[in-house]
Amino acid sequence: METVSKANSTWRTIDLAHCGLFATLMMIGANITSFAPFLVVGGVPITLQTFFAVLAGLVLGSRKGAIACTVYMLIGIAGAPVFAKFSGGFSSVLLPTFGFIVSFIFSAFVAGWIVERYKTLPSYIIAALVGTAINYVFGTNWMYFAYTLWAGAPEGFTYKMVWLWMVAPIPKDIILAIFAGFFAYRLQKVLKIIPIK
Known part of the structure; x- marks a missing residue:
């Protein structure tokens, strides 16, 4: 009984460490624009958050990947300067770009859910691309409704304009998603963090 309890305790500690x-x-990836301020288009920072969120799901699985992204979000809401441009605090919830932060949780969960069931290299790449797509669809629509309902929309604001803002970071995130798929697949074969069912 003691041995089982000790093993469970060790596993929980590892889970916490991974998350x-x-x-x-994600905190590090969020603030790459602090060193390259020109990587901001339409108020949307071009960061590595999506890459790390998707990678969390691919490497840790759906549950732990989503928890890691939730922890990141809650730390930022609590006031730690971990969001893009070293921002944070509860007021971040009202920012038009906060939807992207929320979407990381869903991106990680879905990417993890896919690779928990299909463990081939193509599955990892597809999972990464699906996770990235979720990030864009959820975050962009949140931003549109935020500007429409409570944030001051710029002159001539339209739904098409919001998606045009996304054109700049999309190629980068597609390339990073494919890389995340390759990297996570190789890493998983070594670490075996996600149990094979």
């Missing part, structure tokens, strides 16, 4: 690691990676 903490990816939450930290």
Whole structure:
């Protein structure tokens, strides 16, 4: 009984470490624009958050990947400067771009859910691309409704304009998603973090 309890305790500690690691990676990825301020288009920072969110799901699985992204979001809401441009605090919830932060949770969960069931290299790449697509669809629509309902929309604002803002980061995130798929597949074969069912 003691041996089982100790094993369960060790597994829980590892889970926390994994989630903490990816939450930290997202904090780092969020603030790349601090060193390259020109990587901001239409008020949307071009960051590595989507890459790390999708990677969390691919490497940790649906549950732990989503938890890692949730921890990151809650730390930021609590006031730590972990969002893009070292921002944070509860007021971030009202920002038009906050939908992208929420979407990381869904992106990680769905990407993880796919690779928990299909463990081939194409599945990892597809899962990464699906996770990235979720990030864009959820985040962009949130931003549109935010500008429409409570944030001050720029002159001539339209739904098409919101998606035009996304044109700049899309190629980068597609390339990173494919890389995440390759990387996570190789990493999973070594670490075997996601149990084979």
